[in-house]
Amino acid sequence: MAVIITELCINCDACLQNCPVNAIADDTDNPTGANRYYVQPEKCVECVDLFDDPQCAAICPSIGCITWDMPFIKEFDSHFLNEELYKLCSKDGIVKSPAFKEKKYRKDIPLSMRGVGKEVQVEPEN
Numbered sequence: 753m754a755v756i757i758t759e760l761c762i763n764c765d766a767c768l769q770n771c772p773v774n775a776i777a778d779d780t781d782n783p784t785g786a787n788r789y790y791v792q793p794e795k796c797v798e799c800v801d802l803f804d805d806p807q808c809a810a811i812c813p814s815i816g817c818i819t820w821d822m823p824f825i826k827e828f829d830s831h832f833l834n835e836e837l838y839k840l841c842s843k844d845g846i847v848k849s850p851a852f853k854e855k856k857y858r859k860d861i862p863l864s865m866r867g868v869g870k871e872v873q874v875e876p877e878n
């Protein structure tokens with residue numbers, strides 16, 4: 753990861769249709785039980801090598817709804833195992849955390865912009 757969908761989500765379905773890797777679950781399938789759409793961080797690639805920007809945020813009508821979260825890499829394994837934020841898929845009993853498999857992320861987005869609350873729409877500072 754990834755990007756994360758916040759409580760500003762209005763469940764409009766636009767992002768789900770726009771994600772090139774089918775990483776988004778709707779409110780009825782949100783594994784955390786929250787009443788909003790959900791980005792599966794173990795699938796999200798931040799649209800790296802596919803588009804210039806995250807396509808979910810590009811189409812989302814609710815400004816500030818989709819924010820940067822930490823890169824889905826081993827260094828942040830415990831972050832993605834926090835079940836208040838995420839419920840990761842498992843395969844053969846192994847949870848698909850970053851320790852299982854890391855995902856691509858945008859290296860031009862600094863850690864200072866990552867974490868819940870930083871809008872994806874905001875351009876990185878130089």
Ligand code: SF4
Nearest residue numbers: 771796798799806808
């Ligand atoms: S950033 Fe890209 S890959 Fe990740 S959920 Fe959004 S559209 Fe899908």
Ligand code: SF4
Nearest residue numbers: 761762764765767812
């Ligand atoms: S496009 Fe935005 S408001 Fe619509 S479902 Fe996705 S995150 Fe929620």
